[in-house]
Amino acid sequence: MSRQYWISPLPPFHIADGTAYTGTAAIGDISPAPAIVIPANALEIGSRLEFTCLGRFTTTATQGTIIVGIYIAPTATAIAAGQAIAATAALTPLASKTNQTWRLTGDASVRAVGSGTAATVIGGLEVSNITALATDMAPATAPATLGFDSTVANKVMIGVTPSVTTGSWQAHYFGVRLVN
Numbered sequence: 001m002s003r004q005y006w007i008s009p010l011p012p013f014h015i016a017d018g019t020a021y022t023g024t025a026a027i028g029d030i031s032p033a034p035a036i037v038i039p040a041n042a043l044e045i046g047s048r049l050e051f052t053c054l055g056r057f058t059t060t061a062t063q064g065t066i067i068v069g070i071y072i073a074p075t076a077t078a079i080a081a082g083q084a085i086a087a088t089a090a091l092t093p094l095a096s097k098t099n100q101t102w103r104l105t106g107d108a109s110v111r112a113v114g115s116g117t118a119a120t121v122i123g124g125l126e127v128s129n130i131t132a133l134a135t136d137m138a139p140a141t142a143p144a145t146l147g148f149d150s151t152v153a154n155k156v157m158i159g160v161t162p163s164v165t166t167g168s169w170q171a172h173y174f175g176v177r178l179v180n
Helices: none
Strands: 007-009 036-038 048-058 066-074 083-087 100-112 119-128 135-138 146-148 154-162 168-179
Touching: 036 168, 048 119, 048 154, 066 100, 066 119, 083 100, 083 146, 083 154, 154 168
Parallel strands: 083 119
Antiparallel strands: 007 168, 036 154, 048 100, 048 168, 066 083, 066 154, 100 119, 119 135, 119 146
């Protein structure tokens, strides 16, 4: 028997920018609010998640490095306690930029579902216009599966970890689509 599959954007649909992050050495959540949530038990084996983010950054001549990624965590959990679906290595962004546009796109595939850490997902990202007018891949080495609990609601977040406080990072748009 055949089954219908759908591509569904996960709400909410944001109409305001995320808060600019200028912290250092600690991960910051730059996702627009409220958080995008994958409902409990919405995933099945073979489901795909598609991510798109558009943002801006500002750097000085001493720009440091930045790690950019997509993170997942139960809804009441802060990004620092979440897990990376995929994150870049430390990238050296362009120096002395003001409101430079950057973009992130990515995909993840659900390999298993379940409670505790029984559910697994594997993903990858492309980030562009951060290090040059080019694209960087994430992860920098082979992707690995991540264990999480798909029986609870999970939020999906954009995280940045800058090494210096002389710049700022902000997301204007963040969308997650569930292909089920």
